[in-house]
Amino acid sequence: MAEKTTILDMNRFDDSNLDGLDENKRELVRRRRILGKGYRLFYKDPVEIVRGEGSHVFDEKGNDYLDAYNNVVSVGHCHPHVVEAIAKQAATLNTHTRYLHETILDYSEALIAKMPREIDRITYQCTGSEANDLAIRIARNYTGGRGIIITNEAYHGNTDLVSSFSPSIGKGQALSLEAGILPTPDTHAIGEDEIGDYMIKALKAEIARMKRHGIKFAALLVDSIFSSDGIFPGKPGWLAKVADAVHEEGGLYIADEVQPGFCRTGEAFWGFARHGIVPDIVTMGKPMANGIACSATAVRHEILDTFNDKIPYFNTFAGNPVAMAAAKATLEVMDGEDIMGNAHRVGALFKNELQKLAKDHPSIADVRGAGLYIGVEFDDPETGDPLSIEVLSLIEQMRQHRVLTSNCGSYGNIMKIRPPLVFSESDVNRYMTALEESLTALGL
Structure with a gap:
């Protein structure tokens, strides 16, 4: 049975991975020590974000990431x-x-x-x-x-x-x-x-x-x-x-x-x-x-x-x-800009696509949500045990596809999807492609 985890420890960077980072990131992580141990970074390979627009953010190399996590910039980055x-x-x-x-x-x-x-x-x-x-x-x-x-x-x-x-x-x-x-x-x-x-x-x-x-x-x-x-x-x-x-x-x-x-x-x-x-x-x-x-x-x-x-x-x-x-x-x-209407329409499409995907991936035990706040629960189809470690691996895989998301729940086995409310149908398609490829790569 998976162990319970905490909201601040889910999907966090571990200093033991420091040597695997490039020189610039290693230096930034070292400098962050001035902030104390309480501050957490996401991912084994943290993302350095330098710019944002709508539901997308960009790293120091200009790479475009789909932001499916940030509920603070509700009407999009830098509206x-x-x-x-x-x-x-x-x-x-x-x-x-x-x-x-x-x-x-x-x-x-x-x-x-x-x-x-x-x-x-x-x-x-x-x-x-x-x-x-x-x-x-x-x-x-x-x-x-x-x-x-x-x-x-x-x-x-x-x-x-x-x-x-x-x-x-x-x-x-x-x-x-x-x-x-x-x-x-x-x-x-x-x-x-x-x-x-x-x-x-x-x-x-x-x-x-x-x-x-x-x-x-x-x-x-x-x-x-x-x-x-x-x-x-x-x-x-x-x-x-x-x-x-x-x-x-x-x-x-x-x-x-x-x-x-x-x-x-x-x-x-x-x-x-x-x-x-x-x-x-x-x-x-x-x-x-x-x-x-x-x-x-x-x-x-x-x-x-x-x-x-x-x-x-x-x-x-x-x-x-x-x-x-x-x-x-x-x-x-x-x-x-009818932000609530967009959350309703795109959220319904998103949830429907996730439910269709679940039919081919028995590790997806439940898809639930309202508007653009969706949870995807992953459990072992044989035992019903929460797939906590597997969801962390899945989130890392999604990051490799340059899609940012996270997890929640007592055991961290629920993928948390809460993007800016300007998320579009094309954003949903990009997320779904990355998710399906990531699930297949992990055998989930």
């Missing part, structure tokens, strides 16, 4: 409209939010308009970690509880508080004693029709366990596509009954939209909206400003007010004019 907005604002003014400035208001009004009407306040941070950190603080203040429930392989960030609710970081990171853990919503093993009731049962059991230990339930914090757990979107709507159960138990529902938000699923602007949920708090980050550090926490006003009546909130760099200009321009591209 001209976003670049222009950043450059114009940076050349004009960049300061903090304690002065009046119109751009942050224009963007906030446009973004809140995409939320359920109940969510009518927004605060800004720089990272998803900061957003989730604040969300937990707000939820605890409002409910008077301390217990935060997450899933088995969740990743919600790396502040001291949030990392203690991020089991996918690994055993070296101690989980909070006030954390409740739900099983991965494994639709492949449990079934899509049963998953909602299965998770509700687990939720109520965790709340009861915490209560026995004197911990009052405060909130459920989930990423609705369960990215680190192995990508389990399930049928639209199944998660709504879990949200209802949270409220029945007196807790808040925190939707971590860092991964599924901003058109990623192709079925709704937000991952939670795909399920018909009205959250209490929504956190977001990565894709909202197409690469500029920007995140946010959107909240029902009655919940936020009880927090701000006691604690004012200020973040020096958050909501600065350059970040707001980038976020506003990114949103304009999403609306103006």
